[in-house]
Amino acid sequence: MEIIITGHEAENGVRQIMQLFFSLSDNVQVESCLEGRRAQAKITLGEKCATGEAFSDSDEKLYITNAIKKSVFYAAKKLSDMPTPWGISTGIRPAKGARLLFDKGVSEDDVKSHLKNEYLMEDSKASLAIEVAKKEAGILKSMDKNSVSIYVGIPFCPSRCSYCSFISQATEHNNKYVEPYVDAVLKEIEYTGKIIKELGMKADTVYFGGGTPTAINPGLLKKLICSLKDNVDLSHLREFTVEAGRPDTFSKEMVEMLKAENVGRISINPQSMHQKTLNTVGRKHSVEDVERAFYLAHEAGIESINADLIAGLPGEDSFMMEETVNKILSFEPDAVTVHTLYMKRAANLIDEFEKLRFTKNVATMVDTAIAMLKSAMFLPYYMYKQRNTLGNLENIGFAKEGHESLYNVYIMEEVQPILAIGAGGSTKMVHNQEIERVFNPKDAADYTMRIDEVLKRKNLFYEFYKGRK
Numbered sequence: 001m002e003i004i005i006t007g008h009e010a011e012n013g014v015r016q017i018m019q020l021f022f023s024l025s026d027n028v029q030v031e032s033c034l035e036g037r038r039a040q041a042k043i044t045l046g047e048k049c050a051t052g053e054a055f056s057d058s059d060e061k062l063y064i065t066n067a068i069k070k071s072v073f074y075a076a077k078k079l080s081d082m083p084t085p086w087g088i089s090t091g092i093r094p095a096k097g098a099r100l101l102f103d104k105g106v107s108e109d110d111v112k113s114h115l116k117n118e119y120l121m122e123d124s125k126a127s128l129a130i131e132v133a134k135k136e137a138g139i140l141k142s143m144d145k146n147s148v149s150i151y152v153g154i155p156f157c158p159s160r161c162s163y164c165s166f167i168s169q170a171t172e173h174n175n176k177y178v179e180p181y182v183d184a185v186l187k188e189i190e191y192t193g194k195i196i197k198e199l200g201m202k203a204d205t206v207y208f209g210g211g212t213p214t215a216i217n218p219g220l221l222k223k224l225i226c227s228l229k230d231n232v233d234l235s236h237l238r239e240f241t242v243e244a245g246r247p248d249t250f251s252k253e254m255v256e257m258l259k260a261e262n263v264g265r266i267s268i269n270p271q272s273m274h275q276k277t278l279n280t281v282g283r284k285h286s287v288e289d290v291e292r293a294f295y296l297a298h299e300a301g302i303e304s305i306n307a308d309l310i311a312g313l314p315g316e317d318s319f320m321m322e323e324t325v326n327k328i329l330s331f332e333p334d335a336v337t338v339h340t341l342y343m344k345r346a347a348n349l350i351d352e353f354e355k356l357r358f359t360k361n362v363a364t365m366v367d368t369a370i371a372m373l374k375s376a377m378f379l380p381y382y383m384y385k386q387r388n389t390l391g392n393l394e395n396i397g398f399a400k401e402g403h404e405s406l407y408n409v410y411i412m413e414e415v416q417p418i419l420a421i422g423a424g425g426s427t428k429m430v431h432n433q434e435i436e437r438v439f440n441p442k443d444a445a446d447y448t449m450r451i452d453e454v455l456k457r458k459n460l461f462y463e464f465y466k467g468r469k
Helices: 010-023 060-078 096-103 108-119 123-140 171-199 219-229 252-260 275-282 288-298 317-330 350-356 361-375 408-413 445-451 451-466
Strands: 002-006 028-035 040-047 050-057 147-154 202-210 239-243 266-270 303-310 334-340 381-385 395-401 416-420 425-429 434-439
Touching: 002 010, 010 028, 010 060, 010 350, 028 060, 028 123, 040 060, 050 060, 096 108, 096 123, 096 317, 096 425, 108 425, 123 381, 123 408, 147 171, 147 219, 147 408, 171 219, 171 445, 202 275, 202 408, 219 252, 239 381, 239 408, 252 288, 266 275, 266 288, 288 303, 303 317, 303 361, 334 361, 361 395, 361 416, 381 408, 425 451, 434 451, 445 451
Parallel strands: 002 028, 147 202, 147 416, 202 239, 239 266, 266 303, 303 334
Antiparallel strands: 028 040, 040 050, 334 395, 381 395, 416 425, 425 434
16 A cells, blocks of 8 residues: 655555555555645545545644545545545544534534534444434433553453464463462552542543453452452442453452452453354354353342444354344343454454455444344344444444443543553543553563563553643
């Protein structure tokens, strides 16, 4: 892919639009030009050529950039059949813009018109963004301005799924790294607790993610949870989540420990209820394991149970998605998140993914899941987009009333600081419209070796907030 820019500096925006339609290996060239408020684009794909043009009604940088992106979008549409339901909205948070417009008093009709005309969203996606934005706005009203969320990363899984690109370790091969890693996390928990106390912040939500936190020994996971309780005042906590994503890691001992430690929310992630699909993508659990995990969670009295599903897994269609959703609903979850298959170059399934990129079947799968969940009284409450998803589609969380994940909304809308602990953690500092991040090493072994450096970098969080009380 070759990009030639004249008259502007929005090369990244041009690249983002091109990647909606073409892969980096395609023999494609785009020439993007801006003259005043007029943007033009010419795309050459092999022997084919197409042009596009767009105008901005404003001199503001945002609208000028949108015009540039639109011109590329119009040209690319003439050369590609790739579905683009979200138009030129390439950011990870398509509902955030709608929520901010509502905050300014813009009417729902005008917000929808803006999303369709300025970002070229399809009508159904503009409506979805508005629905999520309204739900998020209601949730955010209850957030304490002096609160913080805590993320603890456990980058271990029983095995590596073929679609996964996270830096996680398979415990079957790397069990020797688990205990040293836990020891390092304990140090970061203690240090983080001191920062929260010195700043006088209130812990609002706790989220243990991964990887699969329940892939480690229940005793070690309890040790981390107890350390958090010992070092952080959790008396104001409104939500405690632990991902139990792999049903084969979910034992009676594990769920009883979680309940005893006041974990109120877990996520059991079957992805599909078709055994052939699970075997294909490297999930080591069975469909029976999923049912058993739900049974144990209900029996233990876990308050909120989420289930993750993936649309677009190899060999699946909308009828199989319907079967999966029906089966999951029979287990009585409190929330369901529908992901669209997403791939980075590090994933083992990447070659298969490239073959599937243009399929329209996945859109039918997502629409099927949405319709079924809404009929079952699950409402969409948070949403995010990633690049390189099948059909350029979204990931969307549904929940029964009162079972929405506060943490998911906070992290998507970037309205609350998040102190991240563990490998791959991304600490987020938020003040008004200012956002800064501090990243921990991604690899578990690297994180463990560099824990002293990690603790020093935590001071950046303290320095950011100490003068903003």
